[in-house]
Amino acid sequence: MGYMDEVNIKVGDYVVYINTGTKGRVVDIRKDENGDIWVVLDNNLMYRPHLLRVIDKSKITERKEDIDEVVKKLEKEELEEGKLIDLDLGDACGAG
Structure with missing residues (x-):
């Protein structure tokens, strides 16, 4: 397990980003x-x-499409406001 023990979040969990409400x-x-x-x-x-x-x-309870729409809208707003990620180092960290 290792460092996973420090985080009570597992792969497959649904989470919400508290700064913006992104799910x-x-x-x-x-x-x-x-x-x-x-x-x-x-x-x-x-x-x-x-x-x-x-x-x-x-x-x-929302249908998947509704969640996708909400997330897309939030992402667009976040991009425009330049606050997509909590930056500890001052640079973005893309995952893919």
Whole structure:
């Protein structure tokens, strides 16, 4: 398990990014060369785990398409406002 123990988020969990309300499914959890842990969501962006909250699957009542629409809209707004990711180092960290 290793560093996964430090994060109570698992691959496959649904999470919400608390700064913007962006929802997504966790596809990967990785550690960078500085020892920082990043959670990769299905929008191919990496987030710091302390800013994510796991959503109980039973609380997700929206259809998948609705979630996708909301996420797209939020991403567009976030890109325009330049606050897509919580940046500890001042540079973006793409996952793919």
